[in-house]
Amino acid sequence: MEKKPEMLKDDVLKLILRENDYISGETISRTLGVSRTAVNSAVKALRQDGYGIISSTNKGYLLTEIPDILSKGSIASYLPDNRCGEVYFFESVDSTNNVLKDLASKGADTGTTVIADHQTGGKGRRGRSFASPSGAGIYLSYLLKPVSGFNRVSDLTSWTAVAVSDAIKCACGLDAQIKWVNDLLLNRKKICGILTEVSVEGESGLIDTCIIGIGVNVNESSFPAEISDIATSLSIESNGKLYSRSRLASEMIKVMDKLAADWPDNSYYLERYRELNITSGSRITAFPLMIENGQGRTGTALSINDDFSLKVRFDDGSVEDLRSGEVSVRGLYGYT
Numbered sequence: 001m002e003k004k005p006e007m008l009k010d011d012v013l014k015l016i017l018r019e020n021d022y023i024s025g026e027t028i029s030r031t032l033g034v035s036r037t038a039v040n041s042a043v044k045a046l047r048q049d050g051y052g053i054i055s056s057t058n059k060g061y062l063l064t065e066i067p068d069i070l071s072k073g074s075i076a077s078y079l080p081d082n083r084c085g086e087v088y089f090f091e092s093v094d095s096t097n098n099v100l101k102d103l104a105s106k107g108a109d110t111g112t113t114v115i116a117d118h119q120t121g122g123k124g125r126r127g128r129s130f131a132s133p134s135g136a137g138i139y140l141s142y143l144l145k146p147v148s149g150f151n152r153v154s155d156l157t158s159w160t161a162v163a164v165s166d167a168i169k170c171a172c173g174l175d176a177q178i179k180w181v182n183d184l185l186l187n188r189k190k191i192c193g194i195l196t197e198v199s200v201e202g203e204s205g206l207i208d209t210c211i212i213g214i215g216v217n218v219n220e221s222s223f224p225a226e227i228s229d230i231a232t233s234l235s236i237e238s239n240g241k242l243y244s245r246s247r248l249a250s251e252m253i254k255v256m257d258k259l260a261a262d263w264p265d266n267s268y269y270l271e272r273y274r275e276l277n278i279t280s281g282s283r284i285t286a287f288p289l290m291i292e293n294g295q296g297r298t299g300t301a302l303s304i305n306d307d308f309s310l311k312v313r314f315d316d317g318s319v320e321d322l323r324s325g326e327v328s329v330r331g332l333y334g335y336t
C-alpha cells in the first residue's frame with residue numbers, strides 16, 4: 001500500500017536532507033518501499049514548498065536550497081532513527097501543551113513531543129498568553145511520565161532552561177543566559193519561555209504526567225511595541241542571520257531526551273544553572289504572586305540554592321529564600 005502523500009514527502013525529505021550528495025530515485029523508492037512515480041510526486045511537492053532540488057538523469061536528486069520550514073521530515077533528518085518517542089508536527093494548534101495533554105491521556109509515553117509552527121492560544125505562565133506567530137518560532141512540548149522525584153517537579157523547569165540553553169549553543173552557537181527562575185535571555189532580553197504543566201492522579205495525589213512546554217523566538221525580525229523592550233529573537237541578536245528551526249528543534253528534542261534519562265539525580269543541571277544565571281549579584285524587586293498589586297521589595301540577589309530557590313538580601317537587612325511559585329522577580333531598572 002502506498003503511503004499518504006504528506007507522510008511520503010516527510011520520508012523523502014529526511015533521506016535527501018541526510019545525503020550530502022546526489023541520492024538516486026531508485027535508492028529512495030527501494031528504501032521507502034514505494035514506486036518511482038510516488039517519489040517524483042513527493043519531490044515535486046517539496047519543490048513547491050521551496051526546497052531547491054535538482055535532478056540529474058544518471059545521478060538522482062541533489063538538495064541545493066533549504067528553506068526555513070518546520071516539518072516532521074526535516075526535524076527527523078537530524079534525529080537518530082532508533083529514538084524512542086513519537087514526534088508530532090502541526091502547522092497550527094491552539095497550544096502544543098494542550099495537544100500533548102490529550103495524547104498523554106490516550107497513553108502516549110515519555111519522549112512524545114508535539115511541535116507546531118503556530119499557536120492560536122499559546123499559554124504563558126500565570127495565565128498569560130504567549131505570542132506564537134507562524135514561520136518564526138519553535139513551540140514544542142515534551143512529555144515525561146511517570147515522574148519520580150515529583151516533590152521536586154519545579155526543578156524540572158530549571159533543568160529545562162539549562163537543557164535549552166545547551167541546545168541553542170549546539171545548533172546556533174549562541175550563549176543564552178538564564179534569568180531566575182527560567183527565562184532564557186540574549187543580551188538581557190527574553191528569547192525563550194518555559195511552561196511546565198503537571199497532572200495529578202486523584203486517588204494517590206501523585207504526579208502522573210508532566211508536560212514541559214518551550215517557546216523559542218528564533219527568526220522573528222521584530223516584536224510588538226509593548227514587548228520590544230523585553231523580548232528578542234536569536235536572529236535579531238545575530239544581526240538578522242536566520243537559523244534553521246528544524247535543526248534547533250531536533251537539538252531541543254535531544255537535550256530533552258538526555259534530561260529525561262538524567263532526571264532526577266544529576267549535579268550537572270544545578271552547576272550549569274549557576275553558571276548561566278544572571279540574576280545572582282543583581283539588584284532586584286520581588287513581587288508576591290498571591291497578592292494582587294502587592295508591594296515589591298527591593299534587595300540584592302545573592303545566589304541560587306540547591307533547590308533552585310533564590311537567596312536574596314532585602315534592603316531591610318533580612319535574608320530570604322525566594323521560590324518560583326511565590327514571587328516574581330524583576331531587575332531594579334527593567335526586566336533583568
Ligand code: BTN
Pocket residue numbers: 094095096097098119121122123124125126128130138139140141192193194195212213214215216
Ligand atoms: C512564559 O514565558 O510565560 C512561558 C511560555 C511558554 C510557551 C510555550 S510554547 C510551547 C508550549 N505551549 C504553550 O501553550 N506554551 C508553551
